Amino acid sequence: MSAQILSIRTDDAKGILGLDLDDGTQGELSYARLRAACRCAECTALQRRGGNIDAAEVVLNAIAPVGGHALNLHFSDGHTRGIYPFPYLVELVMA
Numbered sequence: 001m002s003a004q005i006l007s008i009r010t011d012d013a014k015g016i017l018g019l020d021l022d023d024g025t026q027g028e029l030s031y032a033r034l035r036a037a038c039r040c041a042e043c044t045a046l047q048r049r050g051g052n053i054d055a056a057e058v059v060l061n062a063i064a065p066v067g068g069h070a071l072n073l074h075f076s077d078g079h080t081r082g083i084y085p086f087p088y089l090v091e092l093v094m095a
């Protein structure tokens, strides 16, 4: 069983989403990394075609919980379709 997320915070100054896991891990995921890791149909198709997501300057505008099991992240490039299930966020932290 993978670690569970206890709390999530944002640090806009650093451009980082911080996650505390129940195994004591304190993870940090940059907004750029999260944007580039989007797995929505659009981004998946783009990457499958060999395209790159231009994420360097992206910041996080909003976080919306999705049914207690995922986060919907709204990015400053106008992309709001990304759904990040908690296990996927943990996977990114551990990667």
Ligand SMILES: [Zn+2]
Binding pocket: 038, 039, 040, 041, 042, 043, 044, 079, 081, 082
């Ligand atoms: Zn996407």
